[in-house]
Amino acid sequence: MSTDPDQIREEIRVTRDNLERAIDLLDRQRPKPGDEDLRGFEWRHLWQLCQSDVKVTFPDADAHHPAFSPDGRWLAYGGDRIVIRELPSQAVVKTIPIAATTPAFSPDGNWFCLQKAREVTVWETRTLRQMGRPIVSTSDGDVVQMGLDGGRIYLGSVSGDTRTFDVASGREIDSLPGHHGPVTALALSRGGRLFASAGLDQTVRIRELVSGRSLSDLPIPGDRIHTLSFSPDGSLLAGSITPEDRVVVWDVTRRSQRSVLAGHKGLIPGLNFSPDGSMLASASWDGTARLWNTASGQLIASLRAQLLGVNSVDFTQDGRRLAAGTGDGFIKLWNLENLQEVLTLRGAGGVGIVRFLSGDETLVGASPEAIELWVAPSLGAISRKEHLRAEEAVVSRR
Numbered sequence: 418m419s420t421d422p423d424q425i426r427e428e429i430r431v432t433r434d435n436l437e438r439a440i441d442l443l444d445r446q447r448p449k450p451g452d453e454d455l456r457g458f459e460w461r462h463l464w465q466l467c468q469s470d471v472k473v474t475f476p477d478a479d480a481h482h483p484a485f486s487p488d489g490r491w492l493a494y495g496g497d498r499i500v501i502r503e504l505p506s507q508a509v510v511k512t513i514p515i516a517a518t519t520p521a522f523s524p525d526g527n528w529f530c531l532q533k534a535r536e537v538t539v540w541e542t543r544t545l546r547q548m549g550r551p552i553v554s555t556s557d558g559d560v561v562q563m564g565l566d567g568g569r570i571y572l573g574s575v576s577g578d579t580r581t582f583d584v585a586s587g588r589e590i591d592s593l594p595g596h597h598g599p600v601t602a603l604a605l606s607r608g609g610r611l612f613a614s615a616g617l618d619q620t621v622r623i624r625e626l627v628s629g630r631s632l633s634d635l636p637i638p639g640d641r642i643h644t645l646s647f648s649p650d651g652s653l654l655a656g657s658i659t660p661e662d663r664v665v666v667w668d669v670t671r672r673s674q675r676s677v678l679a680g681h682k683g684l685i686p687g688l689n690f691s692p693d694g695s696m697l698a699s700a701s702w703d704g705t706a707r708l709w710n711t712a713s714g715q716l717i718a719s720l721r722a723q724l725l726g727v728n729s730v731d732f733t734q735d736g737r738r739l740a741a742g743t744g745d746g747f748i749k750l751w752n753l754e755n756l757q758e759v760l761t762l763r764g765a766g767g768v769g770i771v772r773f774l775s776g777d778e779t780l781v782g783a784s785p786e787a788i789e790l791w792v793a794p795s796l797g798a799i800s801r802k803e804h805l806r807a808e809e810a811v812v813s814r815r
Contacts, residue, residue, distance in 0.1 A: 474765065475502070475788040482519055483783045486526040489774035491542060493520040494788060499531055501545060504774070504790070511545045523565045524609060528584065530570060532563050537570060539584055549587045554580055566609025566626065573600030579614050593624060602642045606651035611669065613654055615642035621656060623669060633672040638665055644686060648694040653711060655697055657685035664688065664699050666711060676714030680707060687729040691736040698739055702726030706741040708753070718756045722749050728769045733777040733793075740780055740793075742768030748782045748791070762791055 475494075483494040492502045499513040499520060519532040528548065530539045537552040537560070554560050556574035564571040569590075573579045578595030582588065596616025604613045611632070615621045621635045621642060639658035646655050653675070654667045664678040664685060678699070687700030696717065697709045706727050708717040725744035732739055738759075741749045744767045750760040766786035773793060774781055780793040 474790075475507075483770060483781075483788050484520040484522055484529065485772060485774060485781070486522045486529070486542065487524060488526055489779070491522070491526070491529075492788070493522070493529055493531075494783075495520060495531075504779075513540075519563055521563060521565055523584075524605075524607070530563075530565065532560060532572075535560055535574075537563070537572065537582075539570070539587070548584070552582045552587050555589065556580055564603040564605045564612065566605055566612075569609075569626070571603060571605070571612060573603050573614055577616055577618070579603070593622070596620065596622070602645040602656065604645035604647050604654070606647040607649055608651075611647065611651050613645050613647070615645055615656060617641055621645070621654070621667070623654065623672075632669070635667055635672070635674070638674070638677055639663060643684065644688050646688040646690060648690040648711070649692060650694055653690070653694065655688050655690070657688055657699065659684055662701070662703075664697070664709070666697065666714065675711075678707075678709050678714060678716075680716060680719070681705070683726060687727065689730050689732060691732050692734055693736055696732075696736070698730040698732065700727035700730045700741060702728075702744070704743075706730050706739065706749075708739070708756075720749070720751055720756070720758070723747050725767070728767070729771045731772045733773050735777070738777070738793075740771045740773065742771035742782055744768075746784065748780065750780070750793070764789055 483492060485492055490504055492504055494500055497516050499515055500509055501511040502508065503510050515531055515538065516533060520529060522529045526542060528539055528541050530537050535554045539548045540546065541548055552570060554572045554574060556578050560572045560574055568584050570582045570584060571579055577598050577600060579593040579600060580589055581591035581593065583590050596614065596618045598617030600614050600616050602615040609626060611623060612626050613621055613623045619637045621637060623632045625632055637658065639661040641659060642656040643659045644657045652669055654669050656665050658665060662681045662683055662685060666675045666678065668675045681699065681701040681703050683702035685699050685701045689698045695711060697711050699707045704722055704726055706720045706722055710717055722741050723743040723745045727741045727743050729742045730739060737753050739751045739753055746764045746766050746768060748762040748764060748768055748771055749758060751757065752759050764782045764784055766784035768782045768784050770783040772781045778793055780791045782789045
């Protein structure tokens with residue numbers, strides 16, 4: 418294969434939409450043992466260009482509280498207005514003049530809702546038209562938490578109760594037993610079978626939605642819950658406790674506490690189970706992301722991110738990579754097969770949300786300054802990069 422820089426550049430230009438192909442072209446130019454290294458500045462510059470550059474950036478001043486549809490096709494965000502983008506084209510498909518604070522998509526992606534204070538409007542994703550009249554919570558005080566399943570909206574209020582509304586009719590159909598104090602966190606299991614709420618009364622309540630049956634009231638081993646998260650199969654529920662900076666894991670089936678995970682030294686705003694439920698990742702303002710074994714409760718690894726804390730964590734669908742978004746504007750990526758950090762991306766501002774989309778090919782970082790989409794390196798690209806590092810380490814020791 419030619420080592421001419423112009424030819425290499427042209428081949429990379431042709432394959433610019435296939436990152437793995439571009440990296441492969443450059444990899445072929447590496448000299449074999451004993452051969453002369455003919456690579457110059459041009460090769461090294463092109464190699465740097467292939468290392469997970471920003472795919473697209475949305476620097477909107479109103480890019481707050483972003484929400485993504487389950488299939489990764491739609492992005493909604495807003496502040497003084499709501500903007501809906503179609504991600505493959507990045508085009509703005511609708512602007513809604515509603516100063517909503519919280520957009521959210523239903524688990525099936527067929528509709529999304531916009532919430533502000535005590536009012537929620539529901540919109541059909543396919544037509545981008547509003548469905549019926551606004552839903553208004555009858556609770557005393559504003560809505561502080563919102564949950565969605567295929568056909569219902571759950572609104573937890575400052576007063577402590579949680580009310581259920583039917584999306585099609587907009588009618589209130591149930592009122593879940595209230596907490597003695599504000600609701601601090603809500604969670605729905607995948608598929609919407611189970612619903613959990615945490616309140617300042619130091620209890621977590623789990624309810625089966627189809628039957629309406631209350632499964633259990635679980636005591637919180639601490640002051641209050643900041644974040645709740647179900648495992649993919651709904652058998653486990655995790656909650657971060659503040660100000661104790663611990664994580665509690667409950668066995669939903671047995672209605673009992675399984676373990677308390679200690680070690681963080683700061684608020685824990687993010688929890689996420691691996692796709693098979695065998696691991697739990699926790700994001701903390703102490704600057705680390707921690708991996709826990711859910712069966713034993715043992716710490717697998719403490720992954721150092723940055724000084725200003727970690728806000729969010731997300732696994733790839735195969736559970737082999739973990740991303741973390743930090744308060745000082747970085748996105749870190751680890752290979753969980755060897756627990757090695759493989760990538761650091763610099764965002765436009767403090768990253769509050771990080772998420773994999775489009776079959777793990779796209780990595781999203783959201784900050785108050787912008788929403789950024791990055792090319793996520795594949796396991797193949799990661800392996801090549803680790804192999805290169807190993808080669809460079811051998812050369813440096815000679």
